[in-house]
Amino acid sequence: MSVTVLKFGGSSFLDPEDYRRVAEHLAERLAAGENKIVAVVSAMSGITANLKAVMLGINKQASPSNLDAALATGEMLSTYLLEAAVNRLGISVLSLNGYSLGIRTNSDFGRASIECVDPGPIKAALQKHDVVVAAGAQAVDQSGSLTFLGRNSSDLTAVIIASMLEEQTCEIYSDVPGVYTADPYLVPEAQLIPEIAYATIAQMSRHGAKVLHHRAVEYAEKHALTVVCKSLTSDGAVTGTIVTGHGDAHSVTVAQDAAVIWCASLAERDNILALLNRHDMSVICVEDKSRAGICITNDIDFAMRLAKVANTRSVSIESKTAVTELVAPVLHVHLEGDYERAIFLARQIHERMYPGSIGEPFGSRRAIPRSPFNSLLVRANNAPRNSQ
Template structure:
């Protein structure tokens, strides 16, 4: 592992952290605080970012309107732009606050892939590009979910794979923890949008977290958990909330994924299997990562999940009050908005 001589923090911000453009300014303020001139002089931050919430779906929809038979290699190049724009926006917001920053995309992040379009695997990790950037900048912003193959072509690591980028960077820089930020303050015993009585788990083992991801839970990318375990990287799932004093964002760790033990969890997944059509899968994941799954009709999925959860989780414990609806950014069509619609009502948003 490289000895950079810096105190490096690796963080990742999911698309749900960027609903409004002002969110880039708020996140930049948090990052600038981490590397404040009043703090340790050798502190550096690598911030991996996802595309704005909703961008991936809108980019795919626009591309398939041009070619319904969209090639996988073309899809990779199109989707990569979402993370690239997000990284550039955060870098600009950091610049505006006087924080020395740079944004890196595929080909600049040191990650090499096997070249498989849409689901590429990381096969090489070179820390030198990041270490060079960290020598010149206090914050390095990295577009998540992407790498380059042996020919230099951009390949995506799969849907929701910015987690994997962040863990890979922590591993190749010799950092023993990686902080994952989203609008959800950790990993729950069930999807809190489906099961209102879901409870936050302060600790979770790699094995159980990986099993939950494979069963369909939108917690962490499965390969990111496996890589974290292989390299001894602790994953801290967190959320940013306004502070009580001046409203500046502060972070609190909700769930630490590593060697700790969680509780049994219920995972729901809406799937499609031709020619059967859509169906629901509900799984109970125990603390050892063993899964017991059942196929149910979509209409029954939520009620079955709530009933299973009620039998598994101690009802005497207080439920976590988290019923915030999932949101999509109003700016997620930034790259696909037509000129006619953009100017029809006046100035663009």
């Protein structure tokens, strides 16, 4: 059975109408002769942050397992909306969530790691239906509890499913068609990279690039899976970057709200560093005068929880923007307290890398796109109540 695996990120769903747009794309693919489709979806843009705010507003000490289960409902809602949109077109469709995807993890709630997979449930669903909609970023541990794979990790779910089904490629859709030498919304001169190696994009992702999740890239490399980065436009699907074992490019990344843990001593920093490395966390060692620190750019909540386990006497925790120059095999990290200054620095670095370059007209950086419908289920505690 030939299966096409596609993933649609939160930026694909800024409006309920977007679910119809994606459903129509799936219908066009089937009409063009594709056999079966698995569509992996993220939560509607902004819902995950909203859910987290409400949960912590109720209980700041909510257990990690409780948080995982709550946050996963954002992706679940997205699957049900896309299932409804596909069904409206007369296509046989079924949605599956973390409980029924056949993906098992450890119990590291907040950023669980894959332990084993069973393609049986998805294959059984595909035997009966033309389209299966899968909730991204979630699985279950060995006790059956729902686990979260980390922020922006629906890419990982899609790659795992493609590998489970023994497919050779996985398509990832976002608001930009591919991987650029910098965030094109931050650096208008950023250049599209047509082909890039797994290791290169994984390093970019670990230091702030948002197009692909680094664990998805590393899983794809391990299973010899080609990742195709695309964007769904009014003119159809546009392919921007193919991720394989080849291709390199200099780049600059910007990680806003990176966490810097300043430690009382080098020994304490090494203690935290060893623990984070055991969990394959993205960390950067930094120093400031007499202080030693660690900069964390991904899965910050999970990393901070691990740091507490290390039981160190950290001096302070600061929020910084990390600007990273990636010129393989060397990288240079600059920490900036002012975000606008960080953007200016990123543009300067990119100009040195690619003097006189002209990028696509993405324009100035907008805020992270959030759907005006992201309070479909919940609203933050400080949102005004409508009168009844």
